[in-house]
Amino acid sequence: MDVTGFPDDLVQTQAAWNATYQALAAPHLRDTAALRRRLLLLSVRLWWHPYWETVPSVPAARTELRQLARARRAVRAA
Secondary structure (H helix, E strand, O other): OOHHHOOHHHHHHHHHHHHHHHHHHOOOOOOOHHHHHHHHHHHHHHHOOHHHHHOOOHHHHHHHHHHHHHHHHHHHHO
């Protein structure tokens, strides 16, 4: 699958999901309700994005999207 085939909004949503998940994993958080709500909202947006109707192998594409979002974050951090 071509990594440039993902819509920008889908990649951004995955990156936001990753960041929110990381924030929830941080130790000693007191109020996690807002982060959990945001994670749920982002999960719904990812799961029901219209892009998934256009790919032949959705599980493989979802995996590739997660890897792409993580790789872009690593490049920005470097």
